[in-house]
Amino acid sequence: MQTLVSRSKLRFFALPTAFHWKKSLPIYILSLNRRHSLKYFFSSSDFNRSETIPSQNIQNEALQAFNNENYQQSYHLFQKVLSEFSQSQNEESLKFLHLLGMSAYYIGKTEESFGHFEKGNQIAEKIFGKDSSKSRVFYTGIGLVHERRGDFQDALTAFEKSKSLTSKEFDKSHPEIGFCLARIGRIQTLLGDFDNASVSLKESKEILVKAYGENSPQAAQVYMELGRLFIYQRNFKDAFPQINKALEIAQSKYSSSQLLSDCYRTMGDYYFNIRNLDLALENYKKSQSILIEKYGMNHPDIGILLLAMGTINHHAGRIQDAFSFFEKAVEVIKNTSSENNPTLGGVYSNMALILMNQRKIKEAIETLQKALFIFNNKYGEENPHSAETLNNLGRLYLQSGNLNEAEKCIDLSIKYFTYLYGENDFSYAKALTTRGALLFSKNDYKGAYECYTKIAKVYEQTYGPHHPETQNIMKNLEFIKQKL
Secondary structure, three states, X not given: OOOOOOXXXXXXXXXXXXXXXXXXXXXXXXXXXXXXXXXXXXXXXXOOOOOOOOOHHHHHHHHHXXXXXXXXXXXXXXXXXXXXXXXXXXXXXXXHHHHHHHHHHHXXXXXXXXXXXXXXXXXXXXXXXXXXXXXXXXXXHHHHHHHHHOOHHHHHHHHHHHHHHHHHHOOOOOHHHHHHHHHHHHHHHHOOOHHXXXXXXXXXXXXXXXXXXXXXXXXXXXXXHHHHHHHHOOOHHHHHHHHHHHHHHHHHXXXXXXXXXXXXXXXXXXXXXXXXHHHHHHHHHHHHHHHHHHHOOOOHHHHHHHHHHHHHHXXXXXXHHHHHHHHHHXXXXXXXXXXXXXXXXXXXXXXXXXXXXXXXXXXXXXXXXXXXXXXXHHHOOOOHHHHHHHHHHHHHHHHHOOHHHHHHHHHHHHHHHHHXXXXXXXXXXXXXXXXXXXXHHOOOHHHHHHHHHHHHHHHHHHHOOOOHHHHHHHHHHHHHHOOO
């Protein structure tokens, strides 16, 4: 069977994120399931201290460990502190319940942290009434858990609730409002709501720079989120200065911190998207090194980085290394999250590509079907990840000679991409490439030529006429023309 598509050039980019499906996003960004959060420092206005405080030394030790980002230690110490409160439910116990939840979250005990945040919110409502400002930190924690799970709309709802409650206690220029806006802006970016994300992040930047200075860690976190927004918008020229400034601040302030790890990871995303794979891998390794030192291997962020590094190794032709990274990612993600986590769908998608290139078509199809099940279950059928996975399934069926199943998958993929992005988007063009290959295999050269004419237009708009990818499409177009 003659085909137009070089199998070695097929790439899966179905990754752990969700967004407003009507926005055109670069679905090839690697690590989008951002667990990064703006750090909390409790002020006297957060909780009033009680007169009877059990084990003051343990409390001080726990707080110091938390502020030094020694979350393993603070997790165990806050458990001891709370055990001494016994059944008492007061402002002081709420404070430590929240810090226990945050410590659990940071070390990867995601579902446990969610339980602490929900319990804290229930106690706060019992003591202070519904919608008290004391509940704001628990809504923030709940939002962080939803974000890590990939439930971004739920995360946005929780973060907006936190901001609403925070506004009851602080004026709109207070740093706490700046932190709220940064979290909201990050989720708006993930949801593809770029206009509102830009407004939220710029307002956050103005507040935090005024409060802490333009070279502060607090400002650095917003620079990084702005850089992330620019990557999503494929505005790489403006992305680099923001990410680089954040990284320079983090490097000057810390030798090892969550902020520094997140900056390296975001810089890795930038380099991956401009296809500088060596620098992308270098930054991902630096991010991973910090995380392993702080949390060990069994952490959700490690799973995402393993996916990223596996994908880079695959691009570089180091197939066995890539597959090994993906297998480790599956193990870590299953140990730290549910089997419905969209990050796992991204790993399965990439594993399927390797299996396909190894001519293990049956195993590749089964693996892609696992990914499709996760994406459909998480986001509904009409989402970019399912559309991409269907396109890849179509390629697999085409390669195996099952043209009927190939056509079903390809048609659905094109339908979803057209609905999501329209006919001038790169993702739509990639799906159209598969349809062109299918039509060519059926000797429908006229139909294939029409497909590749549309594809060429999109590639020229995306890459320019002289880019190797565009030139490859033009060669295919000329080849088909000779068949007419």
